[in-house]
Amino acid sequence: QVQLVESGGGLVQPGGPLRLSCAASGFTFSTYWMYWVRQAPGKGLEWVSSITPDGGGTYYLDSVKGRFTISRDNAKNTLYLQMNSLKSEDTAVYYCAKDQVVAVQSDEYDYWGQGTQVTVSS
Numbered sequence: 001q002v003q004l005v006e007s008g009g010g011l012v013q014p015g016g017p018l019r020l021s022c023a024a025s026g027f028t029f030s031t032y033w034m035y036w037v038r039q040a041p042g043k044g045l046e047w048v049s050s051i052t053p054d055g056g057g058t059y060y061l062d063s064v065k066g067r068f069t070i071s072r073d074n075a076k077n078t079l080y081l082q083m084n085s086l087k088s089e090d091t092a093v094y095y096c097a098k099d100q101v102v103a104v105q106s107d108e109y110d111y112w113g114q115g116t117q118v119t120v121s122s
Contacts, residue, residue, distance in 0.1 A: 005022065006096055006114065007023070008021050020081040022078065022096030029072075034050070034051050035047065039115075047061060048061050048094070067083065098111045
């Protein structure tokens with residue numbers, strides 16, 4: 001069965017870095033668009049970043065452009081989110097998600113992980 005397991009969250013000071021990982025299994029990872037989404041306290045899900053199946057195309061929420069970098073290692077079935085210059089408004093539970101359609105960007109997710117908490121605070 002499909003599994004997505006995030007890790008790497010934690011407490012970090014403003015301006016600090018953090019790297020999230022998402023280990024994928026149960027599907028052909030290299031053929032799907034993948035996403036990072038987040039949910040801040042009391043708010044709805046917010047798309048953060050997307051990456052094409054081959055990793056050659058990446059897309060970002062305007063507020064994280066230049067600070068976050070999405071990447072993937074298809075040999076390791078792992079998705080990453082490098083987060084730099086973190087701000088308090090980045091505090092959220094971060095989820096990786098899989099597109100429901102193979103090879104294309106439908107922006108509809110059929111599986112996501114349990115999430116990892118990122119807290120940015122001094």
